[in-house]
Amino acid sequence: MSKRVLEVRGVSKYYRLGVIGGQTLQQDISRWWAKINGKPDPLSPIVEDELEKEVIPNSDKDYIWALNNINIDVNEGEILGIIGHNGAGKSTLLKILSKITAPTRGEVKIKGRIGSLLEVGTGFHPELTGRENIYLNGAILGMTSTEVSQKLDEITHFSGVEKYIDTPVKRYSSGMIVRLGFAVAAHLEPEILVIDEVLAVGDFSFQKKCLNKMGDISREGRTILLVSHNMASINNICNRAIILKNGRSIFDGKTSDAVSAYLKKAGGTGGQIAWDQESDNIPGNEYAQLISMSVHQDGNLIPCQNIDLFKDIEIHISYRCLIPETQLYTAFWLKDANMIPILSSANLPHTRKGDDKLSCNPHKSGIYTSICTIPGPFLNEGGYHLTAILGMLPTDNKKSEVPWITITLQEDALSFIACDMGEMRKEGNYGRWLGILRIPFEWNSEFISA
Structure with a gap:
């Protein structure tokens, strides 16, 4: 059985705001006298009964609880x-x-x-x-x-x-x-x-x-x-x-x-975010709306907050087409923990790999999910933020000078953690590798001469 080295029992700490010491010499002396006699601070706005009951008083609002009833072993x-x-x-x-x-x-x-x-x-x-x-x-x-x-x-x-x-x-x-x-x-x-x-x-x-x-x-x-x-x-x-x-x-x-x-x-993120479909502020317009964005691995339908960087990462973006024949596309931005952009990707024909038959083609009314797969290992260890983007191609009654129109952009909508959960960690290699990405390249060594 492990030996206990630290016990924290009912620890609370409050600070008065904007007050250092008493306002008069008499107050300072009364505080000092109470302290050496083991009595409560006579000027404290918190009394013993309130601390026993773990009640946070709000009489003068001139103090703040930094800690309240912390217990740790x-x-x-x-x-x-x-x-x-x-x-x-x-x-x-x-x-x-x-x-x-x-x-x-x-x-x-x-x-x-x-x-x-x-x-x-x-x-x-x-x-x-x-x-x-x-x-x-x-x-x-x-x-x-x-x-x-x-x-x-x-x-x-x-x-x-x-x-x-x-x-x-x-x-x-x-x-x-x-x-x-x-x-x-x-x-x-x-x-x-x-x-x-x-x-x-x-x-x-x-x-x-x-x-x-x-x-x-x-x-x-x-x-x-x-x-x-x-x-x-x-x-x-x-x-x-x-x-x-x-x-x-x-x-x-x-x-x-x-x-x-x-x-x-931290804000409804951490592997998945679902926008309230009943809200007046749902991201979208009269043509289409975002439903959710999530991160997955191993073909699991349950979103992941902690990603094994050695495995493929799936980014799911779900949306609803409201007007038939609208030509929709999805995209995302990926930033690291310091908000430095790492990459962006879209299922537009000239930016994607493979054949996404729905992208930029007329949609029926209904719910859709676009999935982008980032092959692993690709990302380095650390925290990442995803921005969800839903867009459309211009329609006859919605002229545009650009080849596509952004319907909604939800910046830093969700976050996840990429971790080394494989063999390298077992060898005691803690922390990030140097660089933004962790991509294994092929190496070959050969004997040249004695």
């Missing part, structure tokens, strides 16, 4: 992903676990040392050199200078800042600080490693190195808590994930299920 060797929108409470939770701030209510039990990599520069003194900051962080973790010295070469080599190790940290770029911070946190061997989104500052090669290192740390039996907006990284490396929303935990379970639930709540 984490075992040794787990990599726990923490996901949620900005303002969900992720960073506040990590600050409480790192003992940077105290909870308003509840308790946290930690077994072992905890190393944190939160905001850029956290834990570093700007006037000290990189080397001095390494020893400072080791001392904070309770390590002797001899123990830190044994790890020094590994830390500097991993971070890639050997040349600047004796330069004050205030001269470092943000990327250098992040690289050194992660190297220190990972190599000084805390039992629990807490990492916020700061890895997004590092370059691609260092991000990949960090993901591989986190896999090594987990296999050594140490625990990692990772906050990230990169769903591919969460899905790839974490064996469990929680979703925070408005300071509450709304999901705790299998990572793939958490990612799927998060994407669905």
